Amino acid sequence: MSRQNTARVAIVGGGILGCAAAYHLARAGVGDVLVLERDELNAATTSQAAGLIGQLRTSAVKSAIVGQTLADIATLEADGLVSGFKRTGSLRLALTPEREAETRAQVAAARRFGVDATLVGADDARRLAPGLEVPKDHPAAWMPNDGYAEPYTLATAYATAARRGGVTFATGREVLGVRVAAGRARGVTTGGGEVDADAVVIAAGAWSGVIAARAGTAVPAFPVRHQAWVTAPMDWLTPTFPVVRVPDRLAYLRPEVGGLMLGFFETTPLGVDVAARADFAVAATPRDRDVLTAHAPGLMEVIPGLGEAPVVGGTAGVPTYTPDGHFVVGALPGVAGLFVATGCCAHGIAGAGGVGRALAEAVTGEAATLDPGPMAPGRFGAQAWDALWVRVACEETYARYYELVRR
Ligand SMILES: Cc1cc2nc3c(=O)[nH]c(=O)nc-3n(C[C@H](O)[C@H](O)[C@H](O)COP(=O)(O)OP(=O)(O)OC[C@H]3O[C@@H](n4cnc5c(N)ncnc54)[C@H](O)[C@@H]3O)c2cc1C
Incomplete structure (x- = not known):
């Protein structure tokens, strides 16, 4: 020390x-x-x-904040360090007309901010992420330079x-x-x-x-509790499977050792008052499997193959909002x-x-x-x-x- x-x-x-x-x-x-x-x-x-690193943000400054991280990753790697970043690209799906309108506006804004973002149809989305059941009528956003880092x-x-x-x-x-x-x-x-x-x-x-x-x-x-879950490996997952966000299911996912890591934004959040709990440690963040039980069926409509693999692990912590x-x-x-x-x-x-x-x-x-x-x-x-x-x-x-x- x-x-x-x-x-x-x-x-x-x-x-x-x-x-x-x-x-x-x-x-x-x-x-x-x-x-x-x-x-x-x-x-x-x-x-x-x-560890998702996504540039489709609601403002130029938020997008630039993430852009700086990607620039740092390039510098760290050029300096011989392992960054843990996987440039898988990311898809953001729209399941409703309202979400499609939002997605179109976000992609247009992202391009103005200098982010490589484009709209893709259902066939392209399925080609990029085999196993997705995406609606034919709403395009998805595709950001090829996004990905995730092992945090x-x-x-x-x-x-x-x-x-x-x-x-x-x-x-x-x-x-x-x-x-x-x-x-x-x-x-x-x-x-x-x-x-x-x-x-x-x-x-x-x-x-x-x-x-x-x-x-x-x-x-x-x-601080508000946030949780993620990890599934067992699944045969149908391709090595190039990207990060996928499904905001209409309050969900995101990314590859994790042959399976998927999934997270959901809870509708009844659990704030954690660490000031009132002197002995609180992140490792003791309460986990609630009911969140998974409540949200997984909706996500399985978009990724039916998820039903094949049990959840074998997960994480939880207290990010600040x-x-x-x-x-x-x-x-x-x-x-x-x-x-x-x-x-x-x-x-x-x-x-x-x-x-x-x-x-x-x-x-x-x-x-x-x-x-x-x-x-x-x-x-x-x-x-x-x-x-x-x-x-x-x-x-x-x-x-x-x-x-x-x-x-
Ligand atoms: C399940 C989950 C999924 C997430 N997914 C993503 C994602 O996909 N993408 C993303 O960008 N972010 C994600 N996050 C959020 C991300 O983890 C946080 O934004 C980030 O880790 C915050 O880092 P930090 O340095 O502020 O906090 P921390 O990592 O908590 O670090 C704070 C440090 O301060 C130390 N400390 C506290 N008090 C003292 C003290 N008195 N003296 C000395 N040291 C002290 C602590 O020990 C700790 O090490 C996720 C979080 C969770 C829980």
């Missing part, structure tokens, strides 16, 4: 967002960074993710590259609080002593709000030198690159590459202090994840 006690920047949390922030700080020339992780790196929600591998690649840039990672080192004097963050207090730093970044996933509250500020994000579905990245109001990177809304793997870069630009004061407005931690004003409002709004964001976007 590193006992380093000074750094220009101290980062609280070594999940993918902390690792990507450290990487981008190092790339911006700030290698004097200390990442403090109380457990092992990337052992919390990051290790539970499905632990990608996060480890970020950490390794950050280390090469001078960053130090201290595992087994819990941050108890942020040291604030005269309205400015001066470092953090850990179980192993005090750390002096010019800037502190909270990237503690579900615990980000807890640490910010101890420093006298508020993070507009709340925000009232408007955007990340929370940048300077926290009220305490100078205190920053945050959270509010992943279940796409922190896909968004790690853009979040890391935006965070690094906020800390260094460099010109922003990505519009910081939609991610600004202070964008909800005083409402961020209303814990009940934040929780309810974040649970609603989860429940509406695949709701139709009307323009």
Whole structure:
């Protein structure tokens, strides 16, 4: 365990967002960074993710955030690191006229954002993903450059590259609080002593709000349980099977060791108040098989072969959500030198690159590459202090994840 006690920047949390922030700080020339992780790196929600990396987003900035991750993956691989990324392409299906209208609008917008996206008919969708029963009357969106990353591998690649840039990672080192004097963050207090730093970044996933509250500020994000399931291998699955999203079934899936990994966005979300549960660990996230039982039949209408394979495993964790579905990245109001990177809304793997870069630009004061407005931690004003409002709004964001976007 590193006992380093000074750094220009101290980062609280070594999940993918902390690792990507450290990487981008190092790339911006700030290698004097200390990442403090109380457990092992990337052992919390990051290790539970499905890792889908999709660029079809509702705004140019969200799309660019994911584009930065894909650019990082290319750089990491060029530097000899294994990113865990599989460029399978992704299909997004429309099962209703309303969803078709949304899909058409999203594809048109994505093209304006520079994303390679196109509409494909049922025959092409079946050719790309043999085994799909897609309706003839509604085209699907196809993004050939999308895919998924094995999340632990990608996060480890970020950490390794950050280390090469001078960053130090201290595992087994819990941050108890942020040291604030005269309205400015001066470092953090850990179980192993005090750390002096010019800037502190909270990237503690579900615990980000807890640490910010101890420093006298508020993070507009709340953790909500999310689960995924893994099936046994199925003979009919081709090696090139892509990521498939079926928003009308609140579902997504991707290949996983010869079978499929499936996730559903629950209509009655389970918020997890980690502040009220001091002993909560991601590994103990409650699992609810009723969610699978309720949603699988609808998905099987689209992928009948799913019925052939038993579910043999799964994952669960507590990603943070925000009232408007955007990340929370940048300077926290009220305490100078205190920053945050959270509010992943279940796409922190896909968004790690853009979040890391935006965070690094906020800390260094460099010109922003990505519009910081939609991610600004202070964008909800005083409402961020209303814990009940934040929780309810974040649970609603989860429940509406695949709701139709009307323009
Ligand atoms: C089932 C499931 C499927 C998902 N699928 C996808 C997907 O397909 N695509 C996608 O992009 N995202 C997906 N996600 C979301 C993704 O996992 C998250 O967005 C991402 O992992 C968030 O990373 P993080 O670094 O913010 O949090 P975490 O990985 O939780 O990291 C936070 C770290 O902070 C540490 N920490 C907390 N408190 C302290 C403290 N006081 N001192 C020191 N360290 C501390 C924790 O130990 C932890 O390691 C999924 C999530 C789940 C659960």
